[in-house]
Amino acid sequence: MQSSSVAVVKPGDERYAPLTASFNGRWGAGTPDYVLLPVTADEAVEAVQHVVDNGDRFAIHSSGACYEDLLTNRGVRAVVSTSQLTSVEFDPQRSAFAVGAGISTVELYRKLYEGWQVTVPAGAGPPVALAGQMVNAGYGPLSRQLGQLVDYLEAVEVVVVDNDGRARKVVASRRADDENRDLWWAHTGGGGGTFGLVTTFWLRSPGAEGDDPAAQLPAAPQELILSQVAWSWDAMTEEAFSRLLKNFSSWHADNSAPDSPSVNIFSALKPRHVSAGEFLMSTELDAGTPGAERLLDEFLAAVNEGTGLTYRQERTTVGWLEHVTSWIGLGGDGWEGKGRFKAKSAYLRTAFTDEQLRAMYRHLSDPGFDNPATMVEIGGYGGAVNAVGEQATATPQRDSAMRLLYLTMWADEADDAVHLAWLRRWYADVYASTGGVPDLRGTGDGAIVNYIDADLLDETLNTSGVAWHELYFGSAYPKLQQIKATWDPRDAFTHALAVRRPD
Ligand SMILES: Cc1cc2nc3c(=O)[nH]c(=O)nc-3n(C[C@H](O)[C@H](O)[C@H](O)COP(=O)(O)OP(=O)(O)OC[C@H]3O[C@@H](n4cnc5c(N)ncnc54)[C@H](O)[C@@H]3O)c2cc1C
Incomplete structure (x- = not known):
């Protein structure tokens, strides 16, 4: 250069x-x-x-x-x-927060909170930057209450490449009269590294008014009540395990409408392989919610009802910023050193079917496998996410109740084949009746682009006949293809799982 x-x-x-x-x-x-x-x-x-x-x-x-x-x-x-683009400032012209694409979500939480006591519903995890999480439809513990991260995208600055090979920067916003609006839309879940290079995101609540910075994004909670429940595998039977997962998924299916009184509750049930000895459920809610302790008690009772299981619980109240800036690692405590991993994902709209529950139990109780760093994280979703229309953003999954992350981690390269094969078998078995992948608009609603999984491209693993891009982008894909053709005519930005121009 x-x-x-x-x-x-x-x-x-x-x-x-x-x-x-x-x-x-x-x-x-x-x-x-x-x-x-x-x-x-x-x-x-x-x-x-x-x-x-x-x-x-x-x-x-x-x-x-x-x-x-x-x-x-x-x-x-x-x-x-773009890792050096990390500034956060309030832009009075747009009445929105202008944020560098490369900032980590943890640093973004800190700056928004310390500056204005506001926040956005992004995820956890210190390594993760806003850029990839935003354009891949990220979510976090506040999503049931506040919506998808992309619902807060007011505008985006993107470096695009014209047909003649000239790079230039373009600002695209959600304003109805913005001629670049479709480029903004593509960045509300259409995938990373696909349309251009993002330098800045402007963040603002939909419908925010005025010019007071503190009123342009949701107020951050002051304190959270955290509950960590552990169930032992010792007392676990298939019947109890299935009942637990059925209860958890039914509760979410019943409590994920935008007006549900329980949207403040975020919970993640994390069944691990039997070799871990026990598995956890982490639940949190804003301590300022009226009747918070009672809501939490009712939730825990609903999840455990009829299982005959006892559980251990730790319940604490912590400052919100302290919680979102401290992190226990991908998978949880005790998985340090297991740096190699494979993840798979699914949206879930309803309670698990009996067939799915049998497959979950069969694999997680498999005595022929021995990796405690294996789990499925079943995270609550819906609520405010489901108040937004299917076409309003490039994230059309607007009536799901849960997001599932299947994860296995290990340390040695020599063990790759064993762990990959095991996770693939488990996932294929849970979705056996729909070609080894979640269905669309049935029990499931495809897979989560943010937990990107190249297996969906492989027709020996995805035998559903449903293409990877339908599983990720659903009804948004044809429009994403048109936007790709308009804004990236030379296909300068691409990779194996990027939106393709129309044939
Ligand atoms: C430890 C950990 C915890 C996580 N927790 C959550 C969570 O709580 N919630 C959640 O939703 N997701 C979570 N994720 C998933 C994470 O959001 C995605 O992996 C995300 O794509 C990472 O984005 P990145 O920019 O940090 O990573 P990168 O690997 O740098 O980029 C990821 C993708 O984004 C594209 N990209 C990056 N920067 C730009 C840019 N400036 N312009 C255009 N495209 C760009 C890249 O081309 C690539 O395709 C987690 C991941 C990890 C590893």
């Missing part, structure tokens, strides 16, 4: 390793010839122009938290990292 101020990081530079490493140890580090590290939007334009002019296949990086090898793939010869 002669005569440019954009930092170029090459092998041998101490910044190279962290900028090319995947959070998933399975992928290790990438081997690009160089990484470009813009610190302004104009530098981001220069960086994209450079990789396009060079004809280098490139990837976009913000944190490397992606589950698949989009960053580290050996075909990637250059990386443009």
